[in-house]
Amino acid sequence: MTKRLILFLFLTLNINILFAQTGSISGFVFDQSNGESLSGANIYFENIPVGSVTNTSGYFVISDIPPGAYTLICSYIGYKDFKDDITLNDDESIKLAIQLEPALLETETVVVTADSERTALLLFRKDISKINISPMEIKNLPAVVESDLLRALQSLPGILPISDYSSEIYVRGGTSDQNLYLIDGADVYNPEHAFGLFSTFNTDAIKDIEVSKGGFSAEYGGRLSSVLSITNLDGNRKSFEGTGEISLLSAKVTLQTPIGQFGSISASYRRTYAGETAKLFYDDIPDYYFYDGHIKAFFDINADNKLSLSFFNGKDDLNYNFNSTAPDAPLLHYDWGNTTGSLRWTHVFNPNFFSNFWFTVSSFASNFSITEADVEEQNDLFDISFKGQGEYTLFQNLSTKFGFELKNLETTYQQDSPRGIIDLNRQRRFYTGYLSFIWNPTPDWYIEPGLRYNYFAAEKDFQDWAPRLAAKYRLTETINLKASTGIYYQYLNKIPRPFIADIWTTSDVNYNRSQATHYIFGFQKEIANNISLEIETYYKDYKNLYSLKNYFLDFEPSAYDSRGRPIYTETKGLFDRGDGNSMGVEFLFRKRYGTINGWLAYSLARTEYIVDQINQENPFEPRHDRTHVINAVMNMDIRNSLRFLKGEGYKYDRAKWLFGMNFVYSSGQPITLTSSTYYSNSAPDQDFYQLFLYPTAINNFRLPAYSRLDLSLTYEHHYDSWILAPYIQIFNIGNRENVWFIQYENEETEGKIVQTVDTFNMFPLLPTIGVRIKF
Amino acid sequence: MKKFAYSFILIFTTLLLSSCGKTSVTIDERTYEPNIVINGYLYPEKPVSNIQITRNFPIGTTIDKNQIALSEASVNLTDIETNIVYELTYNPNTFAYEYIKEDLEIDYGKSYRLDISANIDNSDLQASSTTTVPEKGLEIDRENSIFGDLFYRETDETGKLITPQVAYKQSENSAFYLLSISALNADIHTFIYENPFGLDINDVLEEDGKIENFQYRVRWTRPENQNGGFSIMEISWFQIWFYGPYRLVLYAGDENFYHFYNTHRNVQNIDGNLHEPIFHIDGDGIGVFGSAVIDTLSLNILKK
Structure with a gap:
């Protein structure tokens, strides 16, 4: 048996190539029009069945290529294929910087040509439960006032809102605090504007969005349910470019410009004037606005080194004078906002060894006060992290991903009122490391085992090993099967506060870390070119979920101040503990490109919690549970759609009418009557x-x-x-x-x-x- | 072409029609369960009186306030220490139960159980609850309290607001302290129209608001500074809405009182969903059977 296994590995790992002379081709793929790197582009040879896909930095490597003459093809949706004849000699390593030309001039719309590669192959390369949605698709969705990333995601299967009044997302039965939000590698903790109506992500500044609804690889951790990773625009490296938008309630602008030959800079700014507009119609309403701004500089130092520096700041500001004619009128003030900064160094050690290093800072701060009631509140969070990620190609069909993260987290909550003082100050350290292998025994198989180690240092330390396993198989030319499982840990708990900023606390002596196990199975079918059907079923098992207690009655003060007021410094008694599970099946029928595009989705799901001392410890469905959800999204270029119906071909119009539709139906939410x-x-x-x-x-x-x-x-x-x-x-x-x-x-x-x-x-x-x- | 156009129009119309209209929620008898409602407190060294035993109602019922008392109920109070049972009688003038004999004196630190049997909607129901009276000790420290006559939003020589306050010594074994602030002459004529919020009681009443929401206010706190000295509860000026006399009643309440007070009014979250209040009643009962040690003070707000 052992011999057979060794022989199998020997054969499947293509170890024979160790004894032969081979070469490699590596490099980056860029958009020719603006110099932005392209992630997910396909690179393959016309003559031999080997290829690669660019990573999130636009980098690819194809190794162990026998010497010879080849035709290299690079394709990407919306771009013309790149073809080049290449002759590779013994031990030669060729580095390329491929520039892809947009297929159509009107890249402003999603009406673009499809990829030249089979849809089933593109689906196969996608990780299980990962959804691709472009910034343009988000902008085309009908919105409430503003295009909003999180609200747009709510039209995808398995992602739900709790109500129209909140942009928070609940992914496959997980609560909103179980989502990891990353913006240029930096964690964002309270991504909310306007009392939760909008998210802080300005869609004009976004280059790439990755959403994983579960079963994510060892690369990510620290949350139980999902990962939303946003990469902002590096900036146009070819010419000055700008976009702007103005509506009744807000205005925004995004500018991009090259910095000489070696870099670019992009900046965006958005500000609302909803308060000023509302005052035209209503008296006696608070002064309110929010703004956010983002600036990112990209430096292409050389073929092996890239550097990007990203900074984001957003703030909401609310002021209300209860009686503008009284000199001693009570004043209400509330402001909150996020600031993030990240420095990323991309370094190619050698063609087979690609790496990224980040230094990130993320800060959230909110301040609340009412003068007459003598209430003041400060809610801060500060995260400083250093992390690295490496990709090493061992063989043509075996590569590895590894990385680490060192995080220093400080959460502060202080409330001062006549009734007492709450002072919750926590300093935590979080160290993680991971390793995963990507193995393609045959071109039809993809297997990724991984392991993540977490060390969370609090008054009580937590050490956890989180194994992950994902597998993909191309059953036929048009059908893929996928499966994934893994254990996920979370060391943060959120004290949710509708309409105002949530408070984050951490695992400690009172609260064990939360844990979830995911089991996911997926089926993908290419119905026709650019039309796909995806079916996924999942089961998630939760342990140690924490929800805020309905009443705060049994707090014991840690001390008293000179006025005799109690001072509370402990979180004991703050949360109810529970376990739970979510299960469901999701169907997604999608046409991503063309004059008519969109998707039809259906999900059937159930989530149950069992919470200590609640409901006599019988299972119950949480408020965000929805049994049936149907989403239908359609975008249409009206003129070309009519031409299509008449049997005419696509024609470029200088003036076009674009129609968008978003329909949602869901079962009613559970409620206590x-x-x-x-x-x-x-x-x-x-x-x-x-x-x-x-x-x-x-x-x-x-x-x-x-x-x-x-x-x-x-x-x-x-x-x-x-x-x-x-x-x-x-x-x-x-x-x-x-x-x-x-x-x-x-x-x-x-x-x-x-x-x-x-x-x-x-x-x-x-x-x-x-x-x-x-x- | 036509086929596609018709299909599109059909689908669009279906989606549009299914996303129109008004939805409704019916709350019917399915949700209803009859319960005995208890609202009564014991005070040390005082007779047992005003133990209100009423019933609950399905949503949407028209309720006649004078008909809700369960006058035929069997209501007994048991001294847990001696196991002596005292039968309470119904007083039709107060719509409440009381003990009129003189062989019962509620004592500090002792526990008492209330047992009730009643018939509601042809169902025989039973409920019981036990309270432990807080220990002796609660006393308002008048020397360190600010009370009596005060001008509205009176300030000292430095211009700082003088805030009414109640200083008090604590009772052992109490779960919380509640200061009840009642304006005794509350009406639209005594309303303080010069309040810094610019609020006009007439506007409130026009919008179906209740004057009692301004007339009756409370402050509460957990036991503080148990190591000695006195504690202080301030009465913020935004809790004062009328000129004239106020009655300030300070309660050192037991756990039943504490949990009832802080949960029965707060069963609806900000997202509209409901959650259970905390009642210490066994069987088919809801409400409160609590106990407290009390002391009182007066305050008089004058117009400048």
């Missing part, structure tokens, strides 16, 4: 009797199904060197009254009380107009 009411008073001496509610068992009922249709229409006119695109977007065009929760009201007349029940609804019909400019 009122079982009865009773009449009582709160303080014994106060003659103030009222009706109070007594709830049913937790989340024992379902609200009516949620349904919504959004539409957008854009008129895009291309001038010689610039584009003007006015648009109208209508959110919830049917003005459907989707219920968020139930309101109970009482009316008292002549000693009798009548109780009425009403619904609090999600967003009504919301139109937005604006104009986009590109120059």
